[in-house]
Amino acid sequence: MEKANYQRLLELADQLFNTKSDPEQLDVNELVIATLHEISPVLVHEHQIEHEAVAWITLIPSNKALTEAFIQGTLTEKNYFEKSVELDHFDTIYLCSAIVLEEFRHQGIVSQHCKKAIEQMRSKHPIDQLAAWPFTAEGLSCAKAIAHLVGLPLILKSTVDLK
Numbered sequence: 516m517e518k519a520n521y522q523r524l525l526e527l528a529d530q531l532f533n534t535k536s537d538p539e540q541l542d543v544n545e546l547v548i549a550t551l552h553e554i555s556p557v558l559v560h561e562h563q564i565e566h567e568a569v570a571w572i573t574l575i576p577s578n579k580a581l582t583e584a585f586i587q588g589t590l591t592e593k594n595y596f597e598k599s600v601e602l603d604h605f606d607t608i609y610l611c612s613a614i615v616l617e618e619f620r621h622q623g624i625v626s627q628h629c630k631k632a633i634e635q636m637r638s639k640h641p642i643d644q645l646a647a648w649p650f651t652a653e654g655l656s657c658a659k660a661i662a663h664l665v666g667l668p669l670i671l672k673s674t675v676d677l678k
Contacts, residue, residue, distance in 0.1 A: 520567040520616060528571070528614050531650055539591035543573050543612060550600050551575065555639075557632035562615075562624050570615040570624045574632055576605035582646045585609075586672050592648070605640040608633055610647040610658050620653075629661045648672035 529535060534542040541547065543559075551558040554576060562570035577585075577599035585595040595609070613625040636642050645667050647658035655677060662669035 520569055523616055524568055524571055524614055527616070528612070531614065532612065539593060541592045541596045541611065543571075547573075547596065554600065555632075555636060557635045560628050560632070562619075562628065564619070569619040570613070572613045572625055572628050572632075573611040574629065574636075575599055575609040575611045576602070576636060576640065576642075577607045577609055577646070578602055578604065579606055579644065582607045582609065582644070582670065586646065586670055588672075605636065606642060607644050607646055608636060608642055610645060610661060613654070613657060625657055626661050626664055630664050633661075633665045633667075642667070644668050644670060646670045646672070649677060652677045 528543075532540060534540045548559050551573070558574045558576065560570075560572040561568050562572070575596055577595065581590065581595055581598050581602075584590040585592065590598070599605075599609070610629065613629075615624055633642060633645075645658070645662050645665070647654070647669060649655035649658055649671065655671075658669055658671070
């Protein structure tokens with residue numbers, strides 16, 4: 516019996532990010548999703564095809580000072596999220612995660628949703644930079660493509676040991 520896409524996405528997220536065993540990373544759970552939805556529903560997206568989830572995308576709005584602390588390693592991803600969601604003013608979007616089932620990759624799902632979400636956030640906030648912490652070469656390439664697509668500079672947390 517084939518695994519449901521939802522279960523496959525959960526397994527892929529755990530395989531890529533291993534958040535359950537790394538307390539410094541943000542575990543995108545129901546509370547995190549609800550918190551981001553309160554700021555803007557476009558920050559969390561589940562892409563479906565034929566009523567089946569094929570991709571999950573999570574964006575976190577923040578500011579330059581918190582982003583710099585996160586990039587430099589003085590804030591964990593979890594602390595970065597906790598402090599960022601308390602802000603009223605955002606000028607940075609952190610491309611937190613994009614998980615896409617293998618057979619649906621390279622179809623523009625992530626880039627098109629991120630473009631739409633960033634444009635919507637820019638209509639209310641002076642977003643002028645993106646940040647990312649890529650775990651894979653594919654993730655790094657995707658983050659660069661999104662930055663190019665929306666015409667914003669991209670700041671990266673260490674990309675050593677890309678999978």
